[in-house]
Amino acid sequence: MSGAWAWVILVALTLGSWLLFEQGIDAKFAATAVVIDAGVKVNIVISRFMELEWTPAPFRMLTALWALGAVAVIIGGYWF
Amino acid sequence: MRDASAAAALHRLPGDSGVWTFILADMAAFAMFFLVFALGRAASPELFEASRARLDPALGLANTLILLTSSYFMVRAVEAARRCDRQAVVRSLGLTMLVGSGFAVTKLAEYAAKADAGISILTNEFFTYYFAFTGIHFLHFLIGMAALAVMLAKARREDLDERFRTWIEATGCYWHMVDLLWIMLFPMLYLMRAS
Numbered sequence: 001m002s003g004a005w006a007w008v009i010l011v012a013l014t015l016g017s018w019l020l021f022e023q024g025i026d027a028k029f030a031a032t033a034v035v036i037d038a039g040v041k042v043n044i045v046i047s048r049f050m051e052l053e054w055t056p057a058p059f060r061m062l063t064a065l066w067a068l069g070a071v072a073v074i075i076g077g078y079w080f
Numbered sequence: 081m082r083d084a085s086a087a088a089a090l091h092r093l094p095g096d097s098g099v100w101t102f103i104l105a106d107m108a109a110f111a112m113f114f115l116v117f118a119l120g121r122a123a124s125p126e127l128f129e130a131s132r133a134r135l136d137p138a139l140g141l142a143n144t145l146i147l148l149t150s151s152y153f154m155v156r157a158v159e160a161a162r163r164c165d166r167q168a169v170v171r172s173l174g175l176t177m178l179v180g181s182g183f184a185v186t187k188l189a190e191y192a193a194k195a196d197a198g199i200s201i202l203t204n205e206f207f208t209y210y211f212a213f214t215g216i217h218f219l220h221f222l223i224g225m226a227a228l229a230v231m232l233a234k235a236r237r238e239d240l241d242e243r244f245r246t247w248i249e250a251t252g253c254y255w256h257m258v259d260l261l262w263i264m265l266f267p268m269l270y271l272m273r274a275s
Contacts, residue, residue: 003156003159006155007148011148014144014145017267017271020271027274027275031267031273031274034271034272035267035268035272038263038264038266038267041260041263042263042264045151045259048155049151049152049155049252049256050094050252050253050256050257055092062104069111070264073111073114074114074117074264074267077117077122078118078121078272080122
């Protein structure tokens with residue numbers, strides 16, 4: 001994925017989360033979806049912009065776990 | 081165009097280990113912030129929802145798009161440095177800063193609007209976290225802008241050698257960290273409506 005395509009996807013995901021927020025759909029679904037959307041964006045920034053896709057797997061896994069943990073914690077605080 | 085072969089050949093962390101130590105420590109600190117916020121929200125959902133509704137999500141959206149676009153120009157600057165294309169490095173770093181400066185404009189406008197509305201860090205628990213987390217993030221943003229200004233000056237007068245490439249990679253990774261932290265703060269603070 002080129003940097004330009006990564007940017008296009010990141011902007012599309014951001015606008016997608018905005019639509020989820022703005023539309024009158026179920027609030028819990030929308031809130032959960034926008035945080036998962038953010039986690040996906042974080043992983044794109046880490047792998048493509050920070051170029052960690054080229055680094056050894058353990059380091060990539062560490063940063064992916066950070067994103068996963070952040071998403072889980074934020075959603076957990078909302079649901080419970 | 082992306083210089084993927086150069087990056088692939090490196091098989092190492094971009095920049096240097098020092099900046100990555102800092103980045104990982106910062107990411108760990110923000111993970112704690114997210115946890116503290118989540119616990120607060122779980123304990124006082126009505127207060128957090130009422131306070132969230134007083135934020136302007138359009139400004140949060142604008143800041144997300146600003147940082148994503150600024151980050152993209154940073155990627156182009158690093159790629160240009162690997163090609164030893166000084167003109168492109170200077171242009172891309174300039175665009176990174178120009179677009180990125182929009183973040184300061186909207187953030188300061190947002191803080192001013194909150195002050196006009198009588199909202200401060202002492203208003204309630206939500207706004208304590210809001211001002212603390214976005215304030216610390218804004219400090220990171222200012223440090224990033226200063227680093228970008230230094231790199232822009234270096235790009236104009238110094239050789240685009242291995243040392244310069246290490247510096248610009250490290251600056252880029254730091255700038256992307258500022259971006260990714262905001263990517264998580266945006267939905268957490270602005271978009272998680274309760275109804």
